[in-house]
Amino acid sequence: MQEIRVKCSKLADNLEGMVRIETKNLYVKDLLPGEEAIVSITKDNGRVMQGTVKTYITTAKERVKANCQAFDRCGACNMLHLDYNFQLQFKRNLVAEKLRFAGFNNFNLGEIKGMDQPFNYRNKIIAAFKYNKNNLVVPALFQEESNELVFINNCSIQSKEGNKVLELICEAINKLKIIIFDPYGKRKGVLKFVLIKVAENTGEIMVVFVCSSDIFPARNDLVKYITSRNSKIKTVVQNTNERETAVVLGPKERVLFGKGMIKDKLCGLEFFISSKSFYQVNSKQTEYLYHKAIELCDFKGYETVLDAYCGIGTIGLIASRHAKKVIGVEVNKEAYKNAILNSKLNNITNCRFYNADCTEFILEMTMNRETVDIVIMDPPREGSTKDFMSAVIRLKPKKIIYISCNPVTLAEDLKVLAESYNLKEVIPVDMFPHTLHVETCVLLERN
Numbered sequence: 095m096q097e098i099r100v101k102c103s104k105l106a107d108n109l110e111g112m113v114r115i116e117t118k119n120l121y122v123k124d125l126l127p128g129e130e131a132i133v134s135i136t137k138d139n140g141r142v143m144q145g146t147v148k149t150y151i152t153t154a155k156e157r158v159k160a161n162c163q164a165f166d167r168c169g170a171c172n173m174l175h176l177d178y179n180f181q182l183q184f185k186r187n188l189v190a191e192k193l194r195f196a197g198f199n200n201f202n203l204g205e206i207k208g209m210d211q212p213f214n215y216r217n218k219i220i221a222a223f224k225y226n227k228n229n230l231v232v233p234a235l236f237q238e239e240s241n242e243l244v245f246i247n248n249c250s251i252q253s254k255e256g257n258k259v260l261e262l263i264c265e266a267i268n269k270l271k272i273i274i275f276d277p278y279g280k281r282k283g284v285l286k287f288v289l290i291k292v293a294e295n296t297g298e299i300m301v302v303f304v305c306s307s308d309i310f311p312a313r314n315d316l317v318k319y320i321t322s323r324n325s326k327i328k329t330v331v332q333n334t335n336e337r338e339t340a341v342v343l344g345p346k347e348r349v350l351f352g353k354g355m356i357k358d359k360l361c362g363l364e365f366f367i368s369s370k371s372f373y374q375v376n377s378k379q380t381e382y383l384y385h386k387a388i389e390l391c392d393f394k395g396y397e398t399v400l401d402a403y404c405g406i407g408t409i410g411l412i413a414s415r416h417a418k419k420v421i422g423v424e425v426n427k428e429a430y431k432n433a434i435l436n437s438k439l440n441n442i443t444n445c446r447f448y449n450a451d452c453t454e455f456i457l458e459m460t461m462n463r464e465t466v467d468i469v470i471m472d473p474p475r476e477g478s479t480k481d482f483m484s485a486v487i488r489l490k491p492k493k494i495i496y497i498s499c500n501p502v503t504l505a506e507d508l509k510v511l512a513e514s515y516n517l518k519e520v521i522p523v524d525m526f527p528h529t530l531h532v533e534t535c536v537l538l539e540r541n
Contacts, residue, residue: 095134095135095136096134096135097132097133097134097135097148098115098132098133098135099130099131099132099133099151100113100115100120100122100125100130100131100133100145101113101128101129101130102122102125102126102127102128102129102130102131103127104127105126105127105184106121107188107530108530109123109172109173109530110122110123110125111123111124111125111126111127111129113125113133115143117141118138118140118141118142118143119141119142119143120133120135120142120143120144120145121142121143121144121145122144122145122146122147123146123147124147124175125147126153126154126156126157126176127154127156128152128154129150129151129152129153129154129157130150130151130152131147131148131149131150131151132147132148132149132151133145133146133147133148134146134148155177156176156177156180157175157176157177158175158176158177159175160174160175161174161250162174162249162250163247164235164244164245164246167237167238167244168235168237168238168244168246169237169238170235170238170249170251170529171250171251171528171529172238172528172529172530173527173528173529173530174250174528178208178212178527179208181524181527181528182206182208182524183206185206185522185524185532186203186205186206186522188501188532189203189501189504189520189522189532189534190203190520192501192502192504192505193501193504193505193508193517193520195505196505196506196508196509197509197512198505198508198512198517200517201517201518201519201520202518202519202520203520203522204519204520204521204522206522206523206524206532207379207382207383207521207522207523207524208524208527209376209378209379209524209527212524212527212528213250213251213527213528214250214251214252214253214254214257215251215253215375215376215377215378215379215527216249216251216252216253216256216375216376217253217256217291217292217293217294217373217375217376217377218256218289218290218291218292218373218375219249219252219253219256219257219260219288219289219290219291219292220287220288220289220290220342221233221234221235221246221260221287221288221290222234222235222236222243222286222287223243223264223267223274223275223285223287223288224243224245224274225274226245230264230268231264231267231268231272231274232245232247232264233245233246233247233260233261233263233264234246235249241277248261250528251527251528251529253292253294255292255297255299255326256290256292256299258324259290259292259299259301259320259324259327260288260290262320262323262324263288263301263316263320266316266319266320267285267316269319270312270315270316270319272284272285272311272312272316273285274286275305275306277338283306284305284306284307284309284310284311285303285304285305285310286304286305286306286335287303287304287342288301288302288303288304289301289302289304289333289342289343289369290302291356291367291369291373293356293357293358293359293367294358294377294378295358295359295360295377296356296357296358296359297326298326298328298356298357298358299324299326299327299328299356300327300328300329300330300331300355300356300367300369301320301327301329301330301331302330302331302332302333302343302347302369303316303330303331303332303333303350304333304334304335304342304343304344305332305333305334305335306334306335306336307334307336308334308346308348310332313332313350314350317330317350317351321351327351327352328352328353328356329349329351329352329353329354329355329356330349330350330351330352331347331348331349331350331354331369332347332348332350333346333347333369334346334347343369343370347369354368354369355367355368357439358373358377360377360380360381360384360408360412361381361384361385361412362412363408363411363412363436363440364436364439364440365406365407365408365411365436365439366406366432366435366436366439367406367432368428368432370426370428370429371405371406371428371429371432372405372406372429373405373406373408374408374525375525375526376525376526379523379524379525379533380408380525382523383497383523383525383533383535384408384409384412386521386523386535387409387413387470387495387497387535388412388413388416390493390495390519390521390535390537391413391416391417391468391470391493391495393413393416393417395416395417395418396418396467397416397417397418397419397467397468398417398418398419398420398421398465398466398467398468399413399414399417399419399420399421399466399467399468399469399470400420400421400423400456400466400468400469400470400489400491401413401420401421401422401423401470402423402452402456402469402470402471402472402473402482402486403423403424403452403471403472403473403474404422404423404424404429404433404447405424405426405429405432405433405472406429406432406433406436407422407432407433407434407436407437407445407447408436409470409472409497410422410433410445410447410470411433411436411437411440411442411445413470414442414444414445415442417444417468418444419444419445419446420444420445420446421445421446421447421448421466422445422446422447422448423447423448423450423452423455423456424447424448424449424450425449425450425451425452427449430447430448430449433447434447452482452485453479453481453482453485456482456485456486456488456489457485457488459489460485460488460489465489465490465491466489466491467491467492467493468491468492468493468494468495469486469489469491469493469494469495470494470495470497471486471494471495471496471497472496472497472498473498473503473507475499475500475503476500476503477498477500477503477504477506477507478503478507480510483507483510483511484510486511487511487513487514487515490514490540491540492539492540493537493538493539493540494511494515494536494537494538495535495536495537495538496508496511496534496535496536496538497533497534497535497536498533498534498536499525499531499532499533499534500531501532501534504534504536508536508538511538514540514541515538515539515540515541516538516539516540516541517536517537517538518537518538518539519535519536519537520534520535520536520537521534521535521536522534523535
């Protein structure tokens with residue numbers, strides 16, 4: 095295997111170090127700008143090479159010790175070895191680079207909003223289980239790009255309260271001798287995953303046991319064990335997922351304890367959260383993000399707002415305090431029901447929610463010659479569709495507020511909207527410290 099000495103010049107989007115060698119690019123995992131190393135070439139297809147570090151000669155000041163025993167195997171926190179300020183600048187530059195590559199040059203790029211304490215921020219935990227060498231059940235996550243399970247202990251980005259509950263659940267499983275689901279062998283056992291949701295501002299906790307069958311021996315004992323030892327656990331749900339897919343939650347649920355929901359506070363409002371409802375994983379940064387979105391709307395009080403992909407109604411209900419009328423559209427029936435429940439919870443009367451496909455709903459609005467002043471859209475990670483954006487263009491709102499968690503799909507979507515809208519403001523927010531993900535709030539104005 096060929097070995098060469100190299101010096102890294104920059105980081106690629108996936109955090110691999112880039113080195114230019116004559117007419118080729120060499121990509122090296124875990125090599126930072128300015129670092130010199132002896133690298134083993136693992137792949138050379140004629141134009142692009144791949145390599146791994148054999149020995150570091152110099153290391154960058156931006157490299158820090160990752161405070162996680164599973165860092166090199168888990169893959170969830172792929173920036174944990176980087177100085178936090180360096181992470182922030184990398185993400186801000188990534189947003190700018192993707193937008194400029196898509197042809198956008200004339201926009202105001204705000205400073206990225208980081209966290210004062212960028213650890214233990216995730217209010218949602220999904221964990222599997224495995225047996226350790228002592229045949230005790232321990233929490234685990236899937237290894238990066240693999241089906242292998244990696245033991246985790248007090249994950250540094252997960253909520254401290256959530257970590258405690260996860261530890262308590264494993265204690266209960268071992269005490270009660272519950273057999274966990276074995277995805278590799280004879281497929282014995284029932285318990286596949288656990289989903290833990292922590293309401294940051296109320297302290298309420300939801301536990302969802304994901305099982306391979308409706309039949310779950312010792313479930314009553316398990317529920318009693320954890321709820322008697324942690325009074326913050328307000329509800330426990332059993333979810334049944336018989337499928338062998340990467341999707342964690344299945345279609346069937348039964349409430350084992352409590353009401354099946356927990357309540358949290360965000361931006362001065364209260365929200366019910368169910369097992370399947372989308373709720374941002376970082377409450378502190380979400381408050382900043384939503385305040386910025388409202389600020390970009392620059393409400394005068396007469397506006398009609400369309401909240402597309404509205405989920406449980408968070409951003410729409412927050413906007414309703416400033417607008418004349420808010421229309422929320424959500425295709426997921428459970429989230430739609432949560433949105434109605436949340437509007438009643440907060441005594442908000444100028445919001446109307448509809449369980450419908452966003453594109454079809456907007457096209458029907460245009461056929462009926464209905465208008466809105468502002469569209470707020472927060473699509474999933476894969477972005478929106480050209481049909482949806484074409485429908486928005488036909489609706490002719492004065493402003494579009496696009497909230498994105500993926501700068502790549504954001505740039506692609508904005509190219510479609512650019513035929514009728516000018517990109518004005520871009521505000522990056524570090525919603526997911528120590529990971530490659532970055533949230534962006536964007537203002538577009540009709541040209």
